[in-house]
Amino acid sequence: MIRILDYKQMENKEIFARMAPKSQVEDVVSEILEDVKNNGDEALFRYCEKFDRAKLTSLEVTDAEFEEAMAKVDADFIRILKEAAANIHRFHSAQKREGFTLKSENGVIVGQRILPIEKAGLYVPGGTAAYPSTVLMDSIPAKIAGCREIVMVTPPSADGKIAAPILAAARIAGVDRVFKIGGAQAIAALAYGTESVPRVDKIVGPGNAFVAEAKKQVFGQVSIDMIAGPSEILVIADGKASAKNVAADLLSQAEHDKLASAVLVTDSGELALAVRDELERQIPLLERAEIARASIENAGKILVVASIDEAIEMANALAPEHLELCLDNPFDYLDKVQNAGSVFLGRSCPEALGDYYAGPNHTLPTSGTARFSSPLSVDDFIKKSQFIYYPDDAFRAVANDVDRFAREEGLTAHGRSATIRLEDKT
Numbered sequence: 001m002i003r004i005l006d007y008k009q010m011e012n013k014e015i016f017a018r019m020a021p022k023s024q025v026e027d028v029v030s031e032i033l034e035d036v037k038n039n040g041d042e043a044l045f046r047y048c049e050k051f052d053r054a055k056l057t058s059l060e061v062t063d064a065e066f067e068e069a070m071a072k073v074d075a076d077f078i079r080i081l082k083e084a085a086a087n088i089h090r091f092h093s094a095q096k097r098e099g100f101t102l103k104s105e106n107g108v109i110v111g112q113r114i115l116p117i118e119k120a121g122l123y124v125p126g127g128t129a130a131y132p133s134t135v136l137m138d139s140i141p142a143k144i145a146g147c148r149e150i151v152m153v154t155p156p157s158a159d160g161k162i163a164a165p166i167l168a169a170a171r172i173a174g175v176d177r178v179f180k181i182g183g184a185q186a187i188a189a190l191a192y193g194t195e196s197v198p199r200v201d202k203i204v205g206p207g208n209a210f211v212a213e214a215k216k217q218v219f220g221q222v223s224i225d226m227i228a229g230p231s232e233i234l235v236i237a238d239g240k241a242s243a244k245n246v247a248a249d250l251l252s253q254a255e256h257d258k259l260a261s262a263v264l265v266t267d268s269g270e271l272a273l274a275v276r277d278e279l280e281r282q283i284p285l286l287e288r289a290e291i292a293r294a295s296i297e298n299a300g301k302i303l304v305v306a307s308i309d310e311a312i313e314m315a316n317a318l319a320p321e322h323l324e325l326c327l328d329n330p331f332d333y334l335d336k337v338q339n340a341g342s343v344f345l346g347r348s349c350p351e352a353l354g355d356y357y358a359g360p361n362h363t364l365p366t367s368g369t370a371r372f373s374s375p376l377s378v379d380d381f382i383k384k385s386q387f388i389y390y391p392d393d394a395f396r397a398v399a400n401d402v403d404r405f406a407r408e409e410g411l412t413a414h415g416r417s418a419t420i421r422l423e424d425k426t
Contacts, residue, residue: 132165259295
């Protein structure tokens with residue numbers, strides 16, 4: 001049963017279960033990365049047979065397999081995927097920006113160019129955790145950014161196939177190539193390249209502890225999006241909220257895994273008790289009841305506060321991944337929210353709406369990193385390059401200042417590179 005506590009009874013650091021258990025995978029992942037780096041496809045086939053129990057003869061998904069998947073997926077779900085993709089595309093298209101050029105009267109020109117990264121790598125979980133939503137959320141921003149090639153990796157089932165909804169989502173989103181590999185070995189393939197898998201410039205997407213550790217270890221060889229922690233939701237609700245709806249929203253995150261944190265903050269003791277009862281009624285009805293039960297009992301909490309303003313202050317201190325404001329007039333509070341991955345406004349906006357359909361990205365900062373980081377976006381798939389042009393007269397006017405600045409830092413060769421040009425006769 002979930003605990004009900006007065007907010008003043010605990011410190012902020014105790015509210016979310018953000019202390020991850022000690023990793024036992026670091027050395028294992030390091031060995032896998034080195035193996036794939038040295039042995040390429042041979043290692044990938046070997047690990048696929050070992051971990052996924054699939055004996056493959058080819059790693060890449062064929063056009064025929066794409067067509068087979070599209071035929072298998074229910075037409076109504078294809079419609080939903082396309083509508084979700086359109087919403088995601090609309091939202092992320094607004095994020096696209098252009099470079100700029102600044103010109104001065106003396107002929108000086110400076111500017112910034114916005115360039116897409118060339119190759120983006122997407123990791124998509126497979127097996128029992130097959131998420132076509134992740135395919136859409138991670139690939140569409142890369143497509144909008146203009147990445148030349150989008151490469152997806154996802155583990156196969158024992159029969160060597162990829163779940164049909166995953167491939168359908170990849171086809172709808174415009175993913176260029178899909179490979180049947182998962183785990184740390186998939187991250188290694190994207191980071192280093194193999195005979196079959198192209199090396200990419202950035203890897204994004206969620207995964208288990210082995211995937212997270214692999215992303216951590218290859219960072220610097222390639223860029224990554226983030227090291228994601230357990231999923232978390234903070235629901236702020238007043239006494240008029242539906243206990244049934246709030247409980248369902250908490251469980252939508254609790255079913256992710258046993259380490260997920262689902263927390264309700266309310267100024268109503270009556271709602272707190274009603275939500276606790278609703279959780280007990282709803283948990284047995286879930287297909288993932290065991291996982292949800294462990295999450296609710298180990299990391300779930302209901303905190304009673306003096307006011308909604310106090311709840312908002314707490315939210316800013318915690319910087320949750322998902323923040324629901326189950327309140328009347330939620331826009332009155334939005335400007336007060338400074339730290340949150342994604343904010344869900346009002347009583348008819350469950351977090352699941354953002355996971356699948358609304359358009360904003362569901363790859364969000366966890367573990368309090370919303371204090372300084374952002375949801376996945378088009379910006380994750382671009383790089384910026386600057387340029388500078390000075391005509392001769394404009395340069396001569398500032399060359400001595402450049403020299404003076406350089407000498408102040410003790411870098412006389414820097415300064416000399418400026419003043420030597422003053423010796424030239426034009």
